[in-house]
Amino acid sequence: MVKTDSIKGKFNEAEDFARKIWLAGLGAYGKSVEQAQGRYEKLSEEASKMFDDLVQKGETLEDDARSKFKATTNDVESRVSEVRKKLGLDVEQSDQKIEELSAKIDALTEAVAKLAANK
Structure with missing residues (x-):
């Protein structure tokens, strides 16, 4: 054992x-x-x-x-x-210049129309 x-x-x-x-x-x-x-x-x-x-x-x-x-x-x-x-290209100035030019064109158109009527 x-x-x-x-x-x-x-x-x-x-x-x-x-x-x-x-x-x-x-x-x-x-x-x-x-x-x-x-x-x-x-x-x-x-x-x-x-x-x-x-x-x-x-x-x-x-x-x-x-x-x-x-x-x-x-x-x-x-x-x-x-x-x-x-x-002179400022927006506010441009609007003003366009109005001025439009007024001048209108004045020239009237002057041409008067001259044309007188002839």
Whole structure:
């Protein structure tokens, strides 16, 4: 019986050792999953933060571009208005000049009609 007990003892030791190897492998797998999950969560948070930072930077650049574009547009419109005034192409001046020319044409038409009637 001593031999049987010795064999059973060695078998139990081998079984315990095999179980410990199995548990160590399972533990290593669990630890690697936890680490991978932790890294994934960290990367996900960093990616979200980076995305939010990029969106904020984009909004700032867009606002700057809009204000510069608006300032440039206002400057161009002001310069065009000045040039039109200098050339006499201002809308208010144009309407006035058209009325003056129409009055002159009407006067010339009357003068031609009178000359034609006198002949």
